Amino acid sequence: MKTIVLVLLISINITKAMAHMPPNPEFSGLKLCYGDTSLFINQSINTQISLWIIKKINMPMNDTITLDSLTTKNISYVFPTQGTYLVTLIENNGHVVEITKQINIGNTPKAEFGLQECTNKFTSVSTCAGTYYWNFGDGNTSISELPIHQYAHTGTYTVTLIVSNGTTADTLSKAIHINTVGFPIPTYSLNVLNDTVYCKVTGGVWIQGQTSWYWGDGSVTYAKDTFHVYTDTGTYKVRLRAWNACGFTFSDTIIAIAHITAINAKAISNTIQIYPNPATNAVIIDVVPTIQDLKIYNMLGEIIYNSTKIETTKLHINTSNLSKGMYTVQVSTNDKMTTKKLIIN
Known part of the structure; x- marks a missing residue:
């Protein structure tokens, strides 16, 4: 039999990784009002190289003209005139993915938002917003410009954003579907x-x-x-x-x-048969006549069955009251011990 003594158990850390998944580009804009210096904040995931492109939509022909391209992570920009613009963020980590948002630059508050689901970060390209009020649809609210909110469960939530500037306000509600909580x-x-x-x-x-x-x-x-x-x-x-x-x-x-003390290295595993395995209502365990102790442990290491007086070579055990899952059957003799897995369906 082997005796293993646990002398140390330490939780170290948690490390996030993406296994070289493609970028997930996302961004927000603040101070998107004519005459202000606007700030675009990169909220992308798994990115290495960023490229911003700003275009002006000319009416009534609806054609576009490129005004600028920038390669820093976050950018500041002063829109030269009122009107409709396209802001594109291209992310490259070996995979190239882009996102484009249409922004109307003027002097009136207009709410617009989204969600970067994996980071639980809400995004906004609301224009002329002085204050923000978020209702996440699960009983929680925020007055942050770009809040982080983690939902407890997946599902669909109605999220509302109210932006205001002075006495003028605008409200937008959207149904946000949460597929994963981060x-x-x-x-x-x-x-x-x-x-x-x-x-x-x-x-x-x-x-x-x-x-x-x-x-x-x-x-x-x-x-x-x-x-x-x-x-x-x-x-x-x-x-x-x-x-x-x-x-x-x-x-x-x-x-x-720590140390393992070998009392007898000869295994008895081949002499133990468990069937049916997986089991539902009952299980039969064939043992050798010299078995002195048989225990069944659940996943918490708790003993849920213990027999120390074994007078038969065929044990019939009722498992109908056991929860579905994996269990350990431990069988011991005077000088030997073995463990086997038992699955309850």
Whole structure:
């Protein structure tokens, strides 16, 4: 039997990554009023090189003329006349993606907004706005120019923006559909029992996402809740990788495992048979006559079944009251121990 002593468990960090996904260009404009110096703020994701192009739409022919092109991340610009302009932001990280917004430069407040979903940042190209009032449609509000608001759930929300300048105001309401609530940032728990590490995603931001566990010994498990059995003494870096439409994150956890004492290295795994597996209402476990102890653990490392007086080689266990998921069956003799996975559907 092996005894593994856990001596250190540290949560390290969470790192966002995009796996070289194309840019997601987005921008906002402030002080978009004739006579003011306007500021355009780059809110793009996964960008390296930015190019701004400003064009004037000439009426009544509806043709355009390019006024300027700039390559800084954020730009300031004074519009020469009142009228309708097209502002284009081109982002390049090996993939080239652009976004264009039409802006009417004058002296009257006009509300216009959008949402950069993965960053939870609202965008605005409202004109002549002195004050802002946002209603996010979920009971929350803001008076920021460019607020950041994270929704608790996916779904459709009616968002309202009121901009005003003096006694003049304008209101715009839009239905915003939230497909994901941002980069996946899961919370999780780890429990160690003998040579087995139990991992469970407990919550956090990862809606419509997927997870995988990297155990630090060359093996990977693609699941949200799972466990892993180590065979050697050592220090292992367990990494939880979570991803959704916005990208993926890595969270690092260092597990320092102390000595493993080998009482008898001979495995008994081949003598244990579990069927049906996956199981629903009942499971049968075939064991050797020398078995002294059989335990079943849930994903939290809690014992949900324990038998210490085994007088048969065929155990019939009722599993109808168990929740769906993965369990660990641990079987011990005087000098041997093995674990096997049991899945309940």
